[in-house]
Amino acid sequence: xxxxxxxxxxxxxxxxxxxxxxxxxxxxxxxxxxxxxxxxxxxxxxxxxxxxxxxxxxxxxxxxxxxxxxxxxxxxxxxxxxxxxxxxxxxxxxxxxxxxxxxxxxxxxxxxxxxxxxxxxxxxxxxxxxxxxxxxxxxxxxxxxxxxxxxxxxxxxxxxxxxxxxxxxxxxxxxxxxxxxxxxxxxxxxxxxxxxxxxxxxxxxxxxxxxxxxxxxxxxxxxxxxxxxxxxxxxxxxxxxxxxxxxxxxxxxxxxxxxxxxxxxxxxxxxxxxxxxxxxxxxxxxxxxxxxxxxxxxxxxxxxxxxxxxxxxxxxxxxxxxxxxxxxxxxxxxxxxxxxxxxxxxxxxxxxxxxxxxxxxxxxxxxxxxxxxxxxxxxxxxxxxxxxxxxxxxxxxxxxxxxxxxxxxxxxxxxxxxxxx
Amino acid sequence: xxxxxxxxxxxxxxxxxxxxxxxxxxxxxxxxxxxxxxxxxxxxxxxxxxxxxxxxxxxxxxxxxxxxxxxxxxxxxxxxxxxxxxxxxxxxxxxxxxxxxxxxxxxxxxxxxxxxxxxxxxxxxxxxxxxxxxxxxxxxxxxxxxxxxxxxxxxxxxxxxxxx
Numbered sequence: 001x002x003x004x005x006x007x008x009x010x011x012x013x014x015x016x017x018x019x020x021x022x023x024x025x026x027x028x029x030x031x032x033x034x035x036x037x038x039x040x041x042x043x044x045x046x047x048x049x050x051x052x053x054x055x056x057x058x059x060x061x062x063x064x065x066x067x068x069x070x071x072x073x074x075x076x077x078x079x080x081x082x083x084x085x086x087x088x089x090x091x092x093x094x095x096x097x098x099x100x101x102x103x104x105x106x107x108x109x110x111x112x113x114x115x116x117x118x119x120x121x122x123x124x125x126x127x128x129x130x131x132x133x134x135x136x137x138x139x140x141x142x143x144x145x146x147x148x149x150x151x152x153x154x155x156x157x158x159x160x161x162x163x164x165x166x167x168x169x170x171x172x173x174x175x176x177x178x179x180x181x182x183x184x185x186x187x188x189x190x191x192x193x194x195x196x197x198x199x200x201x202x203x204x205x206x207x208x209x210x211x212x213x214x215x216x217x218x219x220x221x222x223x224x225x226x227x228x229x230x231x232x233x234x235x236x237x238x239x240x241x242x243x244x245x246x247x248x249x250x251x252x253x254x255x256x257x258x259x260x261x262x263x264x265x266x267x268x269x270x271x272x273x274x275x276x277x278x279x280x281x282x283x284x285x286x287x288x289x290x291x292x293x294x295x296x297x298x299x300x301x302x303x304x305x306x307x308x309x310x311x312x313x314x315x316x317x318x319x320x321x322x323x324x325x326x327x328x329x330x331x332x333x334x335x336x337x338x339x340x341x342x343x344x345x346x347x348x349x350x351x352x353x354x355x356x357x358x359x360x361x362x363x364x365x366x367x368x369x370x371x372x373x374x375x376x377x378x379x380x381x382x383x384x385x386x387x388x389x390x391x392x393x394x395x396x397x398x399x400x401x402x403x404x405x406x407x408x409x410x411x412x413x414x415x416x417x418x419x420x421x
Numbered sequence: 422x423x424x425x426x427x428x429x430x431x432x433x434x435x436x437x438x439x440x441x442x443x444x445x446x447x448x449x450x451x452x453x454x455x456x457x458x459x460x461x462x463x464x465x466x467x468x469x470x471x472x473x474x475x476x477x478x479x480x481x482x483x484x485x486x487x488x489x490x491x492x493x494x495x496x497x498x499x500x501x502x503x504x505x506x507x508x509x510x511x512x513x514x515x516x517x518x519x520x521x522x523x524x525x526x527x528x529x530x531x532x533x534x535x536x537x538x539x540x541x542x543x544x545x546x547x548x549x550x551x552x553x554x555x556x557x558x559x560x561x562x563x564x565x566x567x568x569x570x571x572x573x574x575x576x577x578x579x580x581x582x583x584x585x
Binding site for chain 2: 040121188192365
């Protein structure tokens with residue numbers, strides 16, 4: 001019986017010749033990740049257990065990205081705790097303010113996660129790296145603590161689902177729209193505990209930033225992981241990022257899937273997820289007259305360079321609407337620098353946007369763009385739950401960067417073409 | 422092990438932002454987290470809950486972020502166990518790892534209303550609703566997860582393995 005990429009990676013890392021869905025395995029991890037919210041609990045657990053040394057200081061990444069640069073004393077204490085731990089343990093990949101980026105943009109950018117790797121992270125969007133052909137999934141702080149000691153984690157081998165995207169993408173339709181459309185079709189638990197294998201001609205021609213966006217949001221359908229087969233686009237992306245050798249896995253043609261979805265997305269419009277679930281999606285043309293108070297362009301979902309390029313195309317020579325705020329947050333220092341060199345930052349500033357140093361900040365209602373009662377935000381991030389970005393009576397609409405930028409100009413949710421024509 | 426308590430009833434897709442909003446994640450102190458548990462979903466929860474009470478929800482309980490603060494908040498709030506039709510996977514894992522009993526029992530939620538007295542027998546795998554007299558059976562946790570719980574949580578389990 002054939003196997004999928006996920007099944008092969010899990011078998012390879014657990015010393016099994018093959019694994020089956022439902023099987024419980026203990027697997028070696030190539031990298032584990034924590035941030036300034038989740039790592040403090042891991043460190044407490046680690047120290048309480050009496051552990052002295054991490055299993056491998058080169059296979060742990062600690063990224064201070066959520067409440068940084070620190071928003072208050074308590075969040076500063078959390079970073080101080082992680083900083084102390086990183087220093088004591090000699091953690092190689094500790095990223096603090098000044099060199100950090102949002103973890104799921106940073107790790108691929110630095111070449112720390114590669115095709116064929118097995119990665120866990122104490123952050124639900126760790127599933128992002130499946131875009132590189134890796135097995136990558138979110139866990140909790142205790143799992144991270146255990147992994148820092150043992151270099152291993154337990155998994156139940158997930159059932160496999162297959163999503164095939166045919167046709168040709170319209171202009172302004174990217175990875176964000178494809179994944180919002182998918183979550184809209186299957187629901188926020190449509191892939192619960194399972195793997196989403198993303199395939200087809202549309203995926204094969206999809207740029208890496210868009211692939212990362214898609215795999216980033218598979219958790220919003222409940223999935224354990226998402227996977228895209230590594231190919232020439234992946235090889236091109238990995239060139240000059242890492243000297244570490246990597247292994248490209250391919251799903252067998254006779255692999256077993258519990259469900260297969262196949263769509264022609266040629267007519268797909270940019271998508272908007274209405275409050276309060278990522279599955280509550282509509283084409284942007286059906287979102288007319290939704291007035292916004294804020295637009296947020298950034299996050300681990302859509303804060304990469306190509307997202308900022310899209311937003312700048314829309315915002316160039318335009319002004320943000322009166323009484324609307326537009327906040328642009330490059331996801332990493334490198335994205336920030338590139339945006340500056342390419343003149344994007346000037347475009348944003350001229351339009352009246354606020355541009356910030358990298359942070360997860362507003363996406364989770366942490367800081368840097370919290371919403372008041374009754375306010376609405378169009379955001380390029382990944383969740384629009386009740387109170388996600390602030391007041392329990394505020395609302396979040398999810399979209400791609402071009403739609404968010406166009407909406408910032410008009411003050412209502414808007415198709416990008418409308419502001420360009 | 423038997424739990425007796427009153428039910429707090431919730432719907433589908435209760436997410437971790439509702440269980441413990443991110444604005445309170447500047448601390449992982451269980452007491453602090455418990456004092457804000459469920460506040461964006463059910464502002465009355467904190468005032469009404471009593472030790473041993475039980476949370477009952479429909480499908481996909483605990484979806485959203487990986488924050489372990491969510492099961493910690495529920496456990497520290499004195500909730501004895503959570504019953505749902507299904508759980509989101511990271512929440513499920515985290516609950517096992519920190520020792521919050523969770524019960525996947527599709528169907529039980531449709532019989533249970535807020536305030537119902539419930540009797541949950543973890544070892545037998547039964548939930549009894551005292552008000553309706555209905556009895557629901559559930560599959561006990563997989564043996565692997567039970568081993569983690571009987572070791573006193575994942576950390577003790579891992580340290581024991583390291584010593585071997």
